[in-house]
Structures are given as C-alpha cells and as structure tokens.
Amino acid sequence: MLQFFILLSVASVLYWLWNNYRLNVAQSKIPTNFQFLDNPSSFSLPGNALDQSAPVRRAFVQGLLNTLRVSIAGILLALLIGTLVGIGRLSKNFAVRTVSGTYVEILRNLPLLLLLTFMNLAVVLKLFPRIESAWVPLELFVISNRGIAIPWFVGSGTTLLIILGCCIAAMILVSSCCKVYSNRTGKKVRTILISGAVFIVVMVAGWSLFGFNLTLPVVNERGSLGGIRIDPSYFALLVSLVLYTSSHVAEIVRGSILAVPKGQGEAADAIALEPIKKMQLVILPQAFRVAMPALGNQSLNLIKNSSLGAAISYFELTQIAQITVGNGSPAVPAFTLTLIVYLAISLMSSLIINIVNRRLALVER
Amino acid sequence: MRTWLRRNLFRTWWDALLTIVFSGVALWAMWSVFRFVVFTGRWEIIDVNLTLLLVGRFPKDSLWLLYGVVTATAFWGAAVLGGGEVAGALAPSRAERLMLAVRRFGLLVAVGFVLVALAGVQESIWFVVAIVAALALGRQVKKWRRKITALRQLPAVIWHGVLALAPVVMMVLTIRSADMRLWGGFLINFYLAFLSILLCFPLGILLALGRRSSLPMVRLVCAIYIEAVRGAPLFVLLLLSGVALNFFLPPQIDPGPVFRSVTVFTLFTAAYLAEIVRGGLQSIPKGQTEAGRALGLPTLKIIFLVTLPQALRNVIPAQIGQFISLFKDTTLAGAALSIVEMLKISQAITKQDAFLGRGYIYEVLAFAGLLFWVGSFVMSKESQRVEKKLGVGQR
Numbered sequence: 001m002l003q004f005f006i007l008l009s010v011a012s013v014l015y016w017l018w019n020n021y022r023l024n025v026a027q028s029k030i031p032t033n034f035q036f037l038d039n040p041s042s043f044s045l046p047g048n049a050l051d052q053s054a055p056v057r058r059a060f061v062q063g064l065l066n067t068l069r070v071s072i073a074g075i076l077l078a079l080l081i082g083t084l085v086g087i088g089r090l091s092k093n094f095a096v097r098t099v100s101g102t103y104v105e106i107l108r109n110l111p112l113l114l115l116l117t118f119m120n121l122a123v124v125l126k127l128f129p130r131i132e133s134a135w136v137p138l139e140l141f142v143i144s145n146r147g148i149a150i151p152w153f154v155g156s157g158t159t160l161l162i163i164l165g166c167c168i169a170a171m172i173l174v175s176s177c178c179k180v181y182s183n184r185t186g187k188k189v190r191t192i193l194i195s196g197a198v199f200i201v202v203m204v205a206g207w208s209l210f211g212f213n214l215t216l217p218v219v220n221e222r223g224s225l226g227g228i229r230i231d232p233s234y235f236a237l238l239v240s241l242v243l244y245t246s247s248h249v250a251e252i253v254r255g256s257i258l259a260v261p262k263g264q265g266e267a268a269d270a271i272a273l274e275p276i277k278k279m280q281l282v283i284l285p286q287a288f289r290v291a292m293p294a295l296g297n298q299s300l301n302l303i304k305n306s307s308l309g310a311a312i313s314y315f316e317l318t319q320i321a322q323i324t325v326g327n328g329s330p331a332v333p334a335f336t337l338t339l340i341v342y343l344a345i346s347l348m349s350s351l352i353i354n355i356v357n358r359r360l361a362l363v364e365r
Numbered sequence: 366m367r368t369w370l371r372r373n374l375f376r377t378w379w380d381a382l383l384t385i386v387f388s389g390v391a392l393w394a395m396w397s398v399f400r401f402v403v404f405t406g407r408w409e410i411i412d413v414n415l416t417l418l419l420v421g422r423f424p425k426d427s428l429w430l431l432y433g434v435v436t437a438t439a440f441w442g443a444a445v446l447g448g449g450e451v452a453g454a455l456a457p458s459r460a461e462r463l464m465l466a467v468r469r470f471g472l473l474v475a476v477g478f479v480l481v482a483l484a485g486v487q488e489s490i491w492f493v494v495a496i497v498a499a500l501a502l503g504r505q506v507k508k509w510r511r512k513i514t515a516l517r518q519l520p521a522v523i524w525h526g527v528l529a530l531a532p533v534v535m536m537v538l539t540i541r542s543a544d545m546r547l548w549g550g551f552l553i554n555f556y557l558a559f560l561s562i563l564l565c566f567p568l569g570i571l572l573a574l575g576r577r578s579s580l581p582m583v584r585l586v587c588a589i590y591i592e593a594v595r596g597a598p599l600f601v602l603l604l605l606s607g608v609a610l611n612f613f614l615p616p617q618i619d620p621g622p623v624f625r626s627v628t629v630f631t632l633f634t635a636a637y638l639a640e641i642v643r644g645g646l647q648s649i650p651k652g653q654t655e656a657g658r659a660l661g662l663p664t665l666k667i668i669f670l671v672t673l674p675q676a677l678r679n680v681i682p683a684q685i686g687q688f689i690s691l692f693k694d695t696t697l698a699g700a701a702l703s704i705v706e707m708l709k710i711s712q713a714i715t716k717q718d719a720f721l722g723r724g725y726i727y728e729v730l731a732f733a734g735l736l737f738w739v740g741s742f743v744m745s746k747e748s749q750r751v752e753k754k755l756g757v758g759q760r
Contacts, residue, residue, distance in 0.1 A: 003580040010586055017613045024612040093380050094373035095387040102391075109741035111693035113700060114708055114734050121712070121726045304598035311600075311700040318601055331608035338601050346596035 034337065036329040043323055045315050056324050063320030064341060070234060070316065071303045074241040078302060079295065081242060082249025087279065089254045100250070107247035112305055115244055119236040120312040128232070134219050142217045148235055149217030152228035163206035170202045171195045233314035237306065245302045249295060256291035257283055289360050296353035300346055307342070317341060401727070408483070410725045411732050414714045415483050418732065421549015421705055430539040431552070432492050436499045437531040443503025444510075444528050469746070476739050545623045549705035551736055557623070557706075558692040561630035568631065569638030574668065576643055587639070594636035599694055602629050603701035626698040634691050641683045645676030678755055685748035689741045696737075707733050 025032055037057040044052055045062055088100035107115070125145050129135060134144035142149040175195040182189040217229070260283055268278040288295075310319040321338040325331045374384045411418065420431065481489050510516045510524065548556065575587035594602075606625045614620060620628075649672045657667035677684075699709030711729035714720065 003582055006575075006580070006583050007586070020615055021612050024616060027616070092373070092376065093383055093387075095384045095391065099387045099391050105742065106738070109689075109693075109738045109745065110734055111696045111708070111737050113696040114730065114737060117708065117712065118726075118730050118734070122730060126724055126726065300596075304596075307598040307600040308697070308700075310604075318598070318604070321601075322604070325608070332605075332612065335601060335605040335608060339597050339605060342598050342601060343593060343596040347592075350596075 030332070031330045032333060034333050036324070036333065037337075039329070042327055056329060059320050059324065060317070060337070060341075063315060063317040066234075066314070067303070067306055067309075067316040067345075070238055070241070070309065070314070071306050074238055074245065074302050074306065075299045077238070077242045078245035078249055078298070082246035082298075083253050083284075085246060085250035086253025086257065089250060090257055104247045104250050107243050108251065110244075112240065112244045113308055113311060115240040116236065116308055116312060119240045120233065123239075124232045124236045131219065136219065140216060142219055144219075145232060146229075147232045148230045150228060150230065151216050159210050163203060163210065166206060167199050167202045171199045174198045231314070233309065233312050236312055237309045237314045237316075241302055241305060244305070245298055248298050248301075252291050252294045252298065253287065256287040256294075259290050260286045292357050292360055293353070296350065296357070299353075300349055303345055303349065304342060401731070406728055406731070407725065408728060410714060410720050410728055412483050412485075413719075414710075414717075415480070417550060417714065418707065418710055418729075419480075419550045420552040421710065422547045423543075423549070423552060424547060427539075427542055430535065430542060432495065434532065434535045434539055435492075436495045437535045439496050440499035440503040440506075441528055441532045443500045444506045445503075445525070469750070472739050473743055476735065479735075545621060548623075550710050551707045553623070553698075553704060553706045554692070554695040557626055557630060557695045557698060557704075558688070560627050561634055561691060562688055564627070564631040565635040565638055568635035570642055570673070572635060572639035573642035573646060574673075576639060577646055591636045591639050594633055595640070599629070599633055600697050600701055602633060603697055607702045622698070622702040622704050626695075626702050626704060630691060630695070630698075634687060637687050638684065641680050641687060642676060644683070645678075645680035646672060648679050649675050681755065682748045682752045685744060685751075689744050692744075693737060693741060707736065 037060070038055050040053050040055060042052050043059070045059070085100045085103055088096045089104065091097050091100070128143060128145040131144045131146050134142050136142055140151055172195075175191050178189045178191040178194055181187075182191075264282055264286060265278065268282040273281065306316055307318040309316040310322055313319060317338055321334045325334050375381045416423075420428070423431070477493065481493055506528075516524075572587050572591060575583045576591060578584050578587075603626060606629045607622070610620050610625050610628060611618075653671050653675065654667055657671040662670070696706060696708045698704045699706040703709070705713070711733045712726070715725045715729055
C-alpha cells in the first residue's frame with residue numbers, strides 16, 4: 001500500500017515534468033531529436049582530421065577520445081603521485097612528512113576550477129615564454145605558451161602500437177617465466193631487471209626492423225616543428241586534474257596504510273625486510289585491497305571532472321557539445337547526449353572496478 | 366635536540382638526502398610565497414575591488430543587513446557550540462586553552478584581519494567589534510543556560526528556537542530585500558552552498574531510506590536516481606539546466622541562473638548525501654532496530670528516533686566533507702551559468718581599464734584561493750573536532 005502510494009507520487013511528479021516539457025517544446029518548436037548529429041559540424045579541431053564538412057557525430061567521437069586521453073593519463077599519474085605522497089605523509093622523516101602534508105592540505109581545499117584557471121591563465125599562458133624565446137631544455141623539448149613539444153617517433157601509429165604490444169607481451173611472458181622458475185627452484189630472480197631488459201631489446205629490434213626514427217622538435221618562426229606537440233590546454237587540464245586528484249588519493253592511501261594491522265609491519269621488520277621491500281611486498285598490497293573502492297571512485301571523479309576542460313577550451317566532450325550548441329545544434333539533445341556518454345563511461349568503469357574489487361577481495365574460508 | 370634531528374631527519378644517508386631535497390623545495394616554496402605576498406604582489410587590485418569580490422553589486426545602503434546576518438550567526442554559533450566546559454582534573458590550563466583557540470580560530474582571525482586591513486574603512490572596524498561582542502554575548506548566554514536554573518529547565522526546542530530567531534529573521538529580511546541579479550562575489554558562493562545544503566538534506570535522507578526500504582520498487586527508483594546522478598558530471602548538469610530547466614517547469618515560472626544552479630546543486634548533492642547516509646544506516650547494528658521493535662515502536666518511529674539519529678552522527682565527517690566539496694563546486698556555477706561568483710569576478714576585474722593586460726591574474730587568484738582554502742580548511746578541521754567530541758567509533 002505504502003509502495004503504491006510512493007510510486008504514485010513519484011509517477012505524478014514525473015508526469016508533471018513530462019507534461020510541462022511537452023507543452024513547452026510544442027510552444028517553442030525546437031527540435032528534440034538527434035538528427036543534428038548528421039549536420040556538418042562547421043568547425044574544425046586543431047591537430048585533427050576533423051574539418052568543417054565532417055558531421056557533428058565525428059566531432060563528438062573526437063571529443064570523447066580527447067576526454068579519454070586526458071582521463072587515462074590523469075588517472076595513472078594521479079594514482080602514482082598520490083600513492084607516493086600518501087606514503088610520504090607517514091614517513092619517519094620530518095621534512096618529507098611535512099612537505100607531503102602541506103601538499104595534500106593545500107590542494108585538497110582549493111576548488112578544482114580555481115586550480116585549472118590558475119594553471120591555464122597564470123602558468124601556461126603567462127609564465128611559459130612566447131615562442132620566440134621558448135625554453136629548450138637539453139635541446140629535447142620546446143616549452144612555450146603554444147604548448148610543449150617533446151621528441152616523438154616518425155612513422156605510422158599502428159606499427160608503433162604493434163611494437164609496443166610485442167614489447168609488453170614479451171615482458172609479461174618473461175616475467176611469468178621468471179616467477180615460475182623462482183617458485184620451482186626457490187632461487188631469487190631479478191624479475192624487474194630481466195623483463196626491463198627484454199622490453200628494451202624487443203623495442204630496439206622492432207625499431208631496427210621497421211626503421212623508426214625520432215624527431216626532435218625545433219623552434220621555427222611561428223611555432224615548433226617536429227616531435228609531438230602537447231596542447232597548452234591539455235597540459236593545464238592534465239596537471240590540475242592530477243594535482244587535485246592526487247591529493248585525495250594520498251589521503252586514501254594514507255588511511256588504508258594505517259588500516260593495515262600493525263602486526264604485519266612488525267612481522268616484516270622481524271624477518272628483516274628492508275623498508276622499501278616491506279612497503280612493496282607487505283604493506284601496500286594489503287593497503288590497496290582496502291583502498292580499491294575509494295580509488296575507483298576517485299578515478300571516476302577524475303573522468304567527470306575532466307568536463308571542466310570546457311572552461312579552458314580543451315576540446316573534450318563537453319566543450320564539443322558547447323561548440324555545437326553555439327553553432328546552432330539544439331541544446332537539449334546535445335547536452336543530454338553528453339550526459340549519457342559520461343553516464344556510460346561511469347557505469348562501465350564502475351563495472352570494471354567491481355570486477356577487480358571482487359578479485360582482490362579477501363576470500364574468507 | 367640532536368637526538369630529535371638524527372631520528373627525524375638524518376637516520377641514514379638516504380634519509381639525509383631526502384631531507385636535503387625536501388627542505389630545499391620547502392624553503393624555496395616558502396620564500397617564493399613570502400616574496401610574492403610581501404614584495405612583488407600588487408595588492409591594489411584587491412584593495413580597489415574588495416566590495417565587488419566579496420558581495421558583488423550588492424546595494425551599498427543595505428549592506429547593514431549582511432553585517433546583521435553575520436553578527437547574528439556569530440552570536441548563535443557561540444551560544445550553541447561555544448564554551449564547552451571540561452570537568453575537574455582534565456581542564457586544560459590557560460596557556461593550553463589559548464593554544465587550542467589559536468589553532469582553531471587563528472586562521473579565521475588572520476583572514477579577517479587581512480580583509481579589514483584591505484578594506485580599511487571605519488565601517489569594517491565597527492563590524493569586527495560587533496562580531497566580537499556577539500561572540501562574547503553568545504558565550505555568556507551559554508554560561509547562563511548552564512548556571513541559571515530557570516533557563517536550564519527550558520526545553521531544548523524553545524531554547525534553540527529563541528536562539529536561532531535572530532539569524533533566521535536577519536536572513537529572511539536580507540533575502541526578501543534582495544535583487545538576486547545584484548548579488549555576486551563570495552556572497553553568492555556562500556548563498557548557493559547554504560541554500561543547497563538546506564534543501565538537499567531532506568531529499569538525501571529520503572533517498573537513503575528509500576534505497577534501504579523493503580519495498581522493491583521504491584528501492585529500484587531510488588537506486589536508479591542515485592546512480593544516474595552520481596555518474597554524471599556536475600558541470601554538464603549545470604550546463605543542461607542552463608538550457609533545459611525551463612522546459613520542465615510551467616511557462617509562468619521563469620528560472621533565473623541562481624534558481625537553476627540551486628536546483629542542480631540540490632539534486633546532485635542529495636544523491637551523494639544519500640549514499641553517505643546509507644553508509645551510516647548500515648553501520649547501525651541490527652540490535653538497535655530489534656530493540657525498537659521489542660518496545661513496540663512503529664517502523665517510522667524506529668527510523669526517526671532510533672536508527673537515523675545514530676546513523677547521522679556516525680557520518681558527520683563524511684557529510685561535512687560533502688558540504689565542503691559543494692562549497693568548492695559553487696565556482697562551477699560561474700563557468701556554466703554566468704553567475705558572477707568569486708572566481709568569475711576575480712577574472713573579470715583583471716580586465717578593468719586600470720589593470721588590463723598587466724598580469725594581475727596571480728593576485729586575484731591568490732586572493733580567491735585564500736578565501737576558499739580557509740573556508741574549506743577550517744570546516745574540515747572543525748569536522749574532525751566534532752568527530753572526536755562525539756566519540757564516533759569509540760562507543
């Protein structure tokens with residue numbers, strides 16, 4: 001009975017909203033379907049194949065790719081830096097402890113948009129030099145307010161991907177062989193060293209096979225030539241997302257390290273593990289089991305926060321939606337589509353996180 | 366001293382190296398900040414635009430209303446929270462109490478001092494005097510409540526109702542007299558956060574209860590709502606409400622940007638709050654519900670008198686954390702809906718004729734960052750204190 005009543009009230013609210021929507025749309029005669037996706041986009045994206053005649057659909061896909069580009073790099077960096085800072089906060093060293101603590105407390109309590117604005121307006125556009133007087137550290141990079149150029153490979157992306165894939169496969173194969181060997185014989189094998197060597201060997205072999213070359217960026221009149229150029233807005237967005245998220249990750253890591261029972265650390269001390277080994281083999285694996293759900297949440301937050309790139313004109317999904325709306329696409333379907341894409345990303349990521357979580361969770365017998 | 370140094374800074378050669386690197390970084394950062402604040406910062410831009418940054422184009426002759434709100438709220442806060450007495454032997458000495466007060470309120474006082482120094486008008490000094498007087502009066506009132514029998518016997522509802530009367534009346538007066546389009550700056554950040562917190566609270570609790578309800582359809586509806594909102598970025602929701610909210614309302618209502626953003630903030634935070642409250646409800650042992658049932662209480666009473674109060678108490682830190690992030694997220698309203706909040710105004714004033722193109726962005730962002738940072742930091746520290754005081758996790 002109660003259920004029926006509640007559902008009835010929810011349904012009536014929804015009906016009221018729907019009714020308003022219907023009436024208002026009928027009155028204002030704006031389109032509410034997704035046909036605008038086939039219209040020409042009439043804008044172009046710098047550094048992409050997208051030109052004025054490509055359909056809006058393509059622009060959205062490009063935006064999604066840009067979102068993923070910044071999110072994946074951001075998540076990896078934020079997890080890495082956050083873990084280091086989190087460990088640093090528990091260090092016995094006073095200087096390390098204080099600096100890490102200050103890092104966390106400052107960044108955690110600032111609005112992300114403020115960090116982003118600061119990175120974009122104050123650091124990238126003001127502090128970085130103009131292209132005429134660009135910083136060229138080691139003759140390898142070109143840093144200016146038009147972006148950061150780094151050395152990159154000449155050649156097609158697919159072959160590069162194939163080589164990288166081969167490298168990683170070889171590395172995994174060798175390291176698992178090492179593990180089997182050391183498990184069987186009880187001997188210590190320097191897995192990381194060997195697999196790193198294999199990685200480099202395969203990569204060099206692949207390079208010499210396909211004839212890859214590096215190009216170094218150089219400054220020419222209006223910009224940098226050669227290498228690959230990282231957009232200033234990409235750089236600003238990535239750095240501020242990483243700074244902000246890593247401060248949250250650090251707190252999570254600290255909390256989960258503290259949640260590992262003290263006896264574990266003492267046991268590691270008792271068998272005379274070095275501090276780094278103790279962290280790596282005893283404390284962190286157990287801490288990450290606790291931290292996993294919260295870290296997954298932070299990664300999702302980072303993906304969602306990447307939508308702020310629209311505030312500094314980084315061409316990610318939200319910015320593309322804003323531009324297409326500005327170019328005359330109907331606003332409601334465009335933003336709804338954006339929302340649905342974000343929702344799909346979140347749901348898929350949380351599915352992955354749940355699976356990983358279940359595999360990591362302590363199996364109690 | 367030498368032992369401390371060796372233990373904390375120079376345990377091994379590796380430690381010593383870390384110490385040197387990190388102290389170097391810290392000293393360099395401290396020196397740059399110091400140099401910026403004292404020497405290279407050109408603070409006249411803040412000085413000239415202080416009113417704009419803090420309250421936007423709020424009419425000058427009704428500023429006294431705002432002063433009234435702040436003073437009344439200070440009085441209320443002091444009367445409700447202030448002056449906890451610790452009994453007998455545990456009572457800290459005067460010096461310890463002073464240390465504690467500095468650690469709790471030092472930052473706020475320092476920021477207040479900076480603001481007064483920047484404003485430098487007679488008015489602002491009177492304002493500070495009024496706040497201090499209100500705080501003192503509030504503490505005194507709290508003491509009277511403890512000491513005077515007649516006051517002690519007043520029921521809590523009446524007592525708190527009377528105390529809250531002043532701030533509530535002042536707020537209502539302010540909001541009624543205001544033209545929302547003129548509000549701006551830090552005031553609008555505060556207003557958005559405050560209003561959204563008030564509104565999202567009942568909704569969040571209802572959603573949390575719904576998600577734990579035994580009725581499958583209710584559970585489903587609540588779960589879908591919560592997951593959908595939690596999967597969406599706030600910024601896109603704000604943009605969407607900027608173009609689409611008016612379609613879902615009857616044509617006679619014309620939602621302004623403040624209305625739109627408060628709606629989104631409320632609906633958004635309610636979903637997160639629901640998850641927090643649900644966590645709190647899950648932490649309540651089953652015995653509590655069963656005890657309530659054994660007493661013959663109806664289900665609603667069990668929820669509102671037994672489980673919910675305990676659940677809410679257990680998750681106070683998480684709730685405050687959510688509110689802090691809401692407070693920080695109010696800056697998004699500027700970027701998405703063109704509300705002239707703090708961050709938006711800070712960027713706008715660098716484009717005034719006197720300051721255009723001369724790189725004042727550092728100063729204004731530093732000032733905006735300082736206010737946000739102090740607000741969030743003080744709130745999070747207070748939440749830790751409340752947590753300790755309530756003994757969460759120790760009972």
